[in-house]
Amino acid sequence: MAGMFIDVKVDPKVAGDAALAKKLVEVCPVNIFAIDGTKLRIVEENLDECVLCDLCVQAAPPGTVQVIKLYES
Amino acid sequence: MRFYEYESKALFARHGLPLGKRALARTADDARRAAAEIGGPVVLKSQVLSGGRMKAGAVKFADDPAQAAAHFDAILPIVVNGQKSCGVLVEEKSPIAQEYYVGVTWDGRRKLPVVIFSDMGGIDIEEVAEKHPDHVSKTHVSTLLPFTPRVAKEAIAATGVTGNDLTRLTPIVAKLVEIFFQYDLTLAEINPLAKLADGRFIVLDGHVDLEGDAREKHKKLLDELGIKPEETRQARPPTDFEIRGAQVDASDHRGVAGNVVEFDGNLGLVIGAGGGSLTLFDAVRKHGGRPANYCEIGGNPSVKKACALTKLVLSKPGVEKIAVMMNVVSNTRVDIVARGVVKGCVESGRDPAKTIAIFRIPGSWEADGFKILEKYGVEFCDRSVSMYEAAGRAVAKMGK
Secondary structure, X not given: OOOOOEEEEEOHHHHOOHHHHHHHHHHOOOOOEEEEOOEEEEOHHHXXXXXXXXXXXXXXXXXXXXEEEHHHO | OEOOHHHHHHHHHHOOOOEOOEEEEOOHHHHHHHHHHHOOOEEEEEOOOOOOOOOOOOEEEEOOHHHHHHHHHHHOOOOEOOEOOOOEEEEXXXXXXXXXXXXXXXXXXXXXXXXXXEOOOOOOHHHHHHHOHHHEEEEEOOOOOOOOHHHHHHHHHOOOOOHHHXXXXXXXXXXXXXXHHHOOEEEEEEEEEEEEOOOXXXXXXXXXXXXXXXXXXXXXXXXXXXOOOOOOOOOOOOOHHHHHHHHHHHOOOOOEEEEEEEOOOOEEEEEEOOOHHHHHHHHHHHOOOOEOEEEEEEOOOOHHHHXXXXXXXXXXXXXXXXXXXXXXXOOOOHHHHHHHHHHHHHHOOOOHHHHEEEEEOOEOOXXXXXXXXXXXXXXXXXXOOOHHXXXXXXXXXXXX
């Protein structure tokens, strides 16, 4: 189930980067990221738990991870 | 959490308070045996988490073991104020010359423990305070300075007790205060504390309440007294709604969203913040509202937890709307709670705009929280609206 309030988009080019995927899993305090094999997966049921800490945005190359506040759109 | 009388006395006994010979009976044979071992007349008292035992006929005197067994059978089935008996305490009958009262509890206004003492024990202390205020003393105890028996002596002497009685009573009252502090009690009470014909003092009835949040700290004591973790020891057994509330709180370590108490009103409450729950509950009642529940949220619960609590409250038959109100929050985030309650409404098949009578949680991340509420058409207010006024707005919407 997608988030009601938050969406997270990851550039497909970096989603397959195993090292970056591991880093995103590590930094997110509310487990929005998981790894399936070597590929990054968004855990949709946890999207609304996002605390807007921006750690994922800072961990990835600029512009490749976006946290979207759906209530602002 | 309340202790049964026999448990309170077991605690008192560990600290050397004077008690009569006694034994807990679970069967009529136990009662017969206990009476025989004690020897002489005994009193049999139903063990319930409630007062009013004498009036309910759950206290009886027996002159011999056979009578004790018969009284056991008569007492055990008696339900006192909705409380079933867990057993019968068989205790030696003492020749009483005078009865006193001593209690230690928290004075919410002064934010200090207070020792309440009276030379008119054995009856309801509130009644004594109302009809004979000169026979009741209230002495506050510092939580910063070390406790000394002098405080206990002052409390007793304030009711006019002097001489030998003052000397003999002082260590008993002092010990009760020490027990109150040592075990994080919210109430330690002896009523009556009896003076016997020979001048000795003895605890005839005692009652302690342990702070619920201190259960883990005093696990060893509770284990030794045989109190199981699942025993809530509230004034009545928890309802299914309350049990599910506890499950919501236990489902996630983040924050608090629980301590749910069921009432029979139509306005569901999702409330909290450092005493805010009590204030808001009272405010709703003061405005003529009928709360469907009490609860506590705080410590920044997760969205899932706030959502689950909202769904639980909305699942209660008769709940028309909910009021989401807190004091100004700092560690709890407004946007997280807003997400949780809006989601809870949606997942319950309800329109948040029509279901949330008022959302009054100002503080941390309120700008984001208010954007969420705006999007879903929920009425909200910031700290310029008092908690009392917010409660009034919620109540005014009921029935409309």
